[in-house]
Amino acid sequence: MALDAKSTDFLSRHGRAYLYVLAADGTARGWPMIARYHDGVLVMTTYRKAPKAAHLAQAQRATVIVTSDEGASPFHYAVAEGLLTLRDITPDMADDVTERIHGKVNSNTPGGAEMSGLFRERLLEGKRALIEVRVETAPLHTLEEA
Secondary structure, three states, rough: OOOHHHHHHHHHHHHEEEEEEEEEOOEEEEEEOOOOOEEOEEEEEEOOOOHHHHHHHHEEEEEEEEOOOOOOOOOOEEEEEEEEEEEOOOHHHHHHHHHHHHOOOOOOOOOHHHHHHHHHHHOOOEEEEEEEEEEOOOOOOEOOOO
8 A cells, every 4th residue: 555755755754663563462562663664664673582573473463653853843753554574584685674774875974884784794693583564554643732
């Protein structure tokens, strides 16, 4: 399902996110994350042995609240919902996942290549899992001061 241009633009420019799923017992579980929107999918990573990975592995759907930067006024957020996939990151996926999370590293970005390289090294260790939420809807909201 295609998102409108405003939602796509917002998700593409903001990475502060809160990922929520329903646990096996029906309770909501959530975690702060860094997410990147790429080709209709919110992409995140986590350690495979992290407690959240067990909850994510059992969930089929997720809600991701993506917010504007702290202190932004007015404060904007999108409530993205969609299908959830959790999978291991194999060494042959490391470059693709690094690009999806960090984008193409510009040599003019201070520390960009170094951070991207460190991230890629962690992926090659085989301890991380890829979280993908194929976004079906992502309405935008504004929180105004009272």
